[in-house]
Amino acid sequence: MLRSSQNLPERIDARRARMAAAAASAGRNVDSVTLLAVSKGQPAELIRAAAAAGVTDIGESYVAEALAKMETLADLPLTWHFIGRLQANKTRPVAERFAWVHGLDRLKIAERLCAQRPYHAPALNVCIQVSLGDEASKGGVPSPEVPALAAAVAALPRLALRGLMCIPPEEADPARQRGWFARLRTLRDSLNAAGLRLDALSMGMSGDFEAAIQEGATLVRIGTALFGPRGS
Numbered sequence: 001m002l003r004s005s006q007n008l009p010e011r012i013d014a015r016r017a018r019m020a021a022a023a024a025s026a027g028r029n030v031d032s033v034t035l036l037a038v039s040k041g042q043p044a045e046l047i048r049a050a051a052a053a054g055v056t057d058i059g060e061s062y063v064a065e066a067l068a069k070m071e072t073l074a075d076l077p078l079t080w081h082f083i084g085r086l087q088a089n090k091t092r093p094v095a096e097r098f099a100w101v102h103g104l105d106r107l108k109i110a111e112r113l114c115a116q117r118p119y120h121a122p123a124l125n126v127c128i129q130v131s132l133g134d135e136a137s138k139g140g141v142p143s144p145e146v147p148a149l150a151a152a153v154a155a156l157p158r159l160a161l162r163g164l165m166c167i168p169p170e171e172a173d174p175a176r177q178r179g180w181f182a183r184l185r186t187l188r189d190s191l192n193a194a195g196l197r198l199d200a201l202s203m204g205m206s207g208d209f210e211a212a213i214q215e216g217a218t219l220v221r222i223g224t225a226l227f228g229p230r231g232s
């Protein structure tokens with residue numbers, strides 16, 4: 001047994017309890033929040049252990065690493081989310097194998113994913129990544145450019161534009177964490193007021209998922225708090 005898989009069910013349960021408390025404090029039902037276990041840099045065996053403990057949704061950041069794990073875990077009914085930066089020459093396997101793409105920030109990538117999504121598969125769920133602060137290195141579209149990109153992506157037939165995603169600057173203060181997430185929620189609400197139908201907010205990681213849930217997150221992406229430090 002891998003050392004880091006010890007206590008994994010307990011760690012998952014502890015995170016779920018904190019998710020439920022955060023949801024309750026905001027008057028939300030925890031069932032409206034999906035725990036996405038981020039397994040980049042972790043072995044497939046840990047994902048198998050997480051699945052045995054009830055995890056259904058897996059986030060991966062690197063295409064080749066994810067494809068290898070999908071092969072190993074083909075017997076499990078997992079939902080795979082691509083959460084990394086996607087290069088144009090790597091879109092095909094993502095379009096073919098993943099259920100969600102969270103870091104969309106260019107129309108060119110969206111068009112390729114649409115063209116490459118197999119016809120027998122349901123539409124590929126996508127979230128547009130928004131850069132809220134001084135976070136250029138993490139990618140994302142500046143808020144003022146989001147409405148035009150969202151309208152163009154929403155028109156692509158093989159994609160389902162589900163919502164927005166962010167990786168805000170790290171903040172220790174929960175009030176400041178909430179401030180960033182509130183901005184993403186407000187932007188989502190303004191897009192819906194303008195006629196889109198976005199239900200998803202992909203926001204919150206190991207250090208700030210409670211603040212994200214209080215501000216309306218529907219998907220929290222948690223890595224190290226579940227699996228421990230990543231190998232590289």
Ligand SMILES: *Cc1c(COP(=O)(O)O)cnc(C)c1O
Nearest residue numbers: 038061083205206221222223224
């Ligand atoms: C790695 C990663 C996460 C998980 O980060 P942790 O701090 O380990 O929880 C979440 N979202 C994205 C986009 C990531 O790349």
